Amino acid sequence: MSRTRSVATAATATVRDRRAFLAATGAVSLSAGIGLALRPGAGEAAADSAAVQGHAAVAMSREAPAPPLAPYTRGTTLASVAAPRTSSGFRRLGDGPAWQRVVRTDLAAAKSGREGRRTALASFVQFTDLHLVDVQHPLRYEYLRTQTSSAWRPQESLSVAGAVSLVERVNALRGAPVTGSPLHFVMTTGDNTDNNAKTELDWFLKVMSGGRITPNSGDPRRYEGVQNSGLKLYWQPDEAIRDSDKQLGFPQIDGFLAAAVRELRSPGLNLPWYSTVGNHDSLPGGCYAPGDSFFAEFAVGGKKLMELDEAVGAAIWKNVKNGGDPKGAAFRDMLKSEARRMRSVTPDEGRAPFTPTEYLQAHLDPAHTGAGPIGHGYSQANLAAKTQYYAFRIADDLIGVSLDTTDPGGHYEGSIGTAQLRWLERTLKEADKNKEHVIVFSHHTSKTMRNLREDPDHPGESRHGGDELVDVLAGHRSTLAWVNGHSHKNDITPHSASGNQSFWEISTASHIDFPQLARVIEVVDNHDGTVSLFTTLIESAAPHRTDFSDLSQTGLAALYRELSFNTPGARTDLSGEAGDRNVELVLKKG
Structure with missing residues (x-):
């Protein structure tokens, strides 16, 4: 840990050390890395390393709160979590009990006195x-x-209303809940969109x-879809129709659909933010290989299927689950x-599908x-390289890596190609050499x-799965954590390896x-040969209690949560266990 300086202590550095100085003032320099998979050769490592060694400051994180504010719980699930306050029918939500923090020592012992020794390395x-x-x-x-x-x-x-409320929650946080250090950035880990649509x-x-x-x-004047179709399969919120959801207690809310398609305003994050791609961002339906002209034309056309015979639907879904129709031929037929x-x-x-190039161009648009x-x-x-993976500097001696784990060949499960895997290995090797730490992000x-x-665009290139990626990450001392999503469930997995090469896999709902959660992650040096990763779950800023007559932007965000709790057939295990929520994850890193 000798080269790792904290955000808190970097103020003693000289101004000549620009990154440390910026970190001390809450303005950590972040430079976007390249996702370029270079050809094998002696110059690769140097070129890849240069991508994360640049000093160009791109944004400033917020100032840290005054020390007395840390640790704090307000605005996090350490204070309260939405929970049902009624026991039957359509269950109304209210303020439920907090989720307490759990210390996990699967990979290293938690040594006494670390609370007084620790210094913050980064928070996001x-x-x-x-x-x-x-x-x-x-x-x-x-x-x-x-x-x-x-x-x-x-x-x-x-x-959209729900996501804007989540942005509002992050903007209102006073810093990192445990250390009070500045929040440096937000990272999305994929499935930012649902239908691979430009809208x-x-x-x-x-x-x-x-x-x-x-x-x-x-x-532009009205909603056109399944919720005003008159079909009992779907909740018809504005109508008195006794649909399948109203039979379970769902309310009639006059004006709901008009409010749902009304203009909203997002303040935007007041932190730098980074993006990772997921299968729903890249594949039609989140599961079919892109590029089919029929799907592209159907997406922008004037016809929509809203009902289907049960047996036909069962066959389609079986194909989706089993990956038996990766190109969507049966779905098209x-x-x-x-x-x-x-x-x-x-x-x-x-509504046209966007290509990977258009996805990149949209992110690079100065308007965004x-x-x-x-x-x-x-x-x-x-x-230039037609890639969607990159590295970036989080703070002194801490690098972030964003991977593209979507398989362009189709299906909702993922993998990475050989070129990306080799690029990752070079990045980790360089971090090992420089005694830096790495946090990997993927969908x-x-x-x-x-x-x-x-991958149809890279015929002959092998694809590599999760077990192989775990082995690669565990083969490098620099790896601290692999942060991901996709499963819609809180799940934290220890990956044990010898030689201080263990790491934590953090999956978030x-x-x-x-x-409906997001996760704050704090990296701290305990100055005893261990690092701790603190994770704290947060909800959107919308109140837990709803009012069916409140169709304001905030009221809709609250309804978004309550409707999700009552969704028929929804899984009830997505919160995970206590050890998957608010935790301290101890890791031996010498």
Whole structure:
């Protein structure tokens, strides 16, 4: 730990050491790394290292609160968590008991007195699986609701309001809950969008960087979708129809759909933010290989399927789960065969799928810079190389790595190609050499990287799964943690290795399914041969209690949470166990 200086103690450094000086004043210099997979050769390591050694300051984090404010609990799940206050029917939420912090010593002992010795190295926030949904998109398969609750959720039309409220929560935090150090950045770990649609990408970037958002597509005057279809399969909020959800106690809320597609305003994060890509960002439906012209034309067209025979739906969903239709051929054939049952909707070119290049270009657009950095981790080098992975400097001697774990061959599980794996190995090797630490970010977890289909754009290149990636990360002393999402569940896994090469895998629940969370992560040096990673879960700023007559932006965000809690068939284990929530994760790092 000799080379690692904390944010708190770096103030004693000279101004000539620019990064340390900026860290001391709450302005950590972050430089976007490149995702360029260089050809094998002697110059690779130096070129890759240069990507994270640059000194260009791109943004400033907020100043740390005064020391008496740390540690604090307000605004976190250490103070209160949304919980049901009624026991039957449509259950109303209120302020529930807090989740206490748990110390996990799976990988190293927690030595006494560390509270007085520790210094903060970095603090940041993880968003994951925001799933900003264009609920009127023709390519959505809501009719599979009888097969899986994830096909359609009653709260989805409020996803933008919910995400804006999460931004408001982060903006209101006074610093890191344990150390009080500045929050340096926010990282999204994929599935920022839901349907690989340009509408959703625009909404996501404005949520994060600020702007006015109208979460509507098609007819600008009204909602056109399953929730005013008259079909009992879906909650019809504005109608007295006794649909399947109202039979379970869901309310009738006059004006709900008009409010859901009304303009919202996001203040944007007041922190720098970085982006990681997920399968729903890259693949139609989150599971089909991109590039099919039929899907692209259907997405912007004027027809939408809203109901499907049970047996046909069961076969489609079985194919999705098993990865039996990665290119969507059976799904395409089904849509063609059901043409007569489709309903007319207003066509909209804005619903077109975005390509990886367009995803990068949108992040690099100055209109979406917000609090920075330009590109939010992505660079012109990514555009040139057609890659979506990169490295960036978090603080002195601490590097972040964002991976692209989506398999372009199709299916919702992931993997990475050989070129990306070799680039990661070089980055970790260089960090080992420089006695730096690394935190890796990705969308998929180690348990959901089992899809080794060939990337159509890189024929002959091998794909590598989660077990192999764990071995690579555990082969380097620099690895501290692997932070990811995808599973929509809080889950923290220790990965043990010899020679102080163990690391923690931190998976965080989504912000679309209850309990709708994000996670603050603090890295501290205990000055006893160990590092601690403190994780603290946060909810959006919306109140736990709802009022069905309050259709304001804040009221909708509160409804977003309560509707998600009541979603029929939704999993009830996504909060994880106590050891997956608010924790101190101790790690031996000499």
